[in-house]
Amino acid sequence: MTSADSLWQQIFTFEDYGALLELVHNSLIVGAALGLVGGLAGVFVIIRDLPFAVHGISELSFAGASAALLFGMNVVAGSVIGSLVAAGVIGVLGAKARHRNSVIGILMPFGLGLGVLFLALYKGRAANKFGLLTGQIVAVDAPQTAVLLSMSAVVLVALVVMWRPLVFASTDPEVARTRGVPVRGLSLAFMLVLGLTIALSVQVVGALLVLTLVVTPAAAAARVTASPVLLPVLSVVLAVVSVEGGILLALGSDIPISPYVTTLSFTLYGICAAIGAVRRRNWGRKAVGADGVRAEDARDVGAAAS
Numbered sequence: 001m002t003s004a005d006s007l008w009q010q011i012f013t014f015e016d017y018g019a020l021l022e023l024v025h026n027s028l029i030v031g032a033a034l035g036l037v038g039g040l041a042g043v044f045v046i047i048r049d050l051p052f053a054v055h056g057i058s059e060l061s062f063a064g065a066s067a068a069l070l071f072g073m074n075v076v077a078g079s080v081i082g083s084l085v086a087a088g089v090i091g092v093l094g095a096k097a098r099h100r101n102s103v104i105g106i107l108m109p110f111g112l113g114l115g116v117l118f119l120a121l122y123k124g125r126a127a128n129k130f131g132l133l134t135g136q137i138v139a140v141d142a143p144q145t146a147v148l149l150s151m152s153a154v155v156l157v158a159l160v161v162m163w164r165p166l167v168f169a170s171t172d173p174e175v176a177r178t179r180g181v182p183v184r185g186l187s188l189a190f191m192l193v194l195g196l197t198i199a200l201s202v203q204v205v206g207a208l209l210v211l212t213l214v215v216t217p218a219a220a221a222a223r224v225t226a227s228p229v230l231l232p233v234l235s236v237v238l239a240v241v242s243v244e245g246g247i248l249l250a251l252g253s254d255i256p257i258s259p260y261v262t263t264l265s266f267t268l269y270g271i272c273a274a275i276g277a278v279r280r281r282n283w284g285r286k287a288v289g290a291d292g293v294r295a296e297d298a299r300d301v302g303a304a305a306s
Helices: 003-011 017-047 051-070 075-093 097-121 126-134 142-171 173-178 183-205 216-224 230-250 258-305
Strands: none
Touching: 017 051, 017 142, 017 183, 017 216, 017 230, 051 075, 051 097, 051 126, 051 183, 075 097, 075 142, 075 183, 142 173, 142 183, 173 183, 183 230, 183 258, 216 230, 216 258, 230 258
């Protein structure tokens, strides 16, 4: 067996695949929920220009999870606390984009430094440390599944309740404010919802790669459509395909789930970007053609009048 064949078998191994599926059924359930809430929240992340905030919150989520791991507490609870603290700070102190980015730039290294400190002090299994950063395919047990599904339900209900006013406040905040929409309150509420979404994502793909599920699917969908209905639907579909496909491809491999999820997500983004570019080019040609027809009609009308 050549080194290339050995490397390929490490990346894609499908021996006893059916038996291994039973080990990840909880991850598949949570992954579907993550795709749903991540795809929906990602729409507002793109509209409100918050990808940097997603990364900042994930660093504090990582710090919270690392602290929980060190002190023998529930890792999901630690991740949620870290995410909500970061989201609350960003939401309160970062109302304007310039201030928000400064706050995030301060929080990110602080959270990452704390997380590294807690992991350095932790003397348990190395896999637990690595999983917080890059995710673990079989790390979701039955109790965690119930907790994560409950978190997903909370996020979903919150997004449904605030969807219409949040769209208004996100696309035209000044007009929304004059119409009586609580723009600042909605912004803070969404940041907290985003914090829960990120805490959920960290359990599957790890703290370093949350962007691939909370940002990339929505960004890909935005390259194809601007429809207020199709955009969230397509974002959810792309997110679910990325996480579920990543889990299924990583099954049986020694490699963490993250590279598979990120590769799928990036590939789907590339496809959507190409489709969007072709459609824009075709629309441009049609517009030029229509302008040409109108110009010819105008010349004919002018000649007839003379």
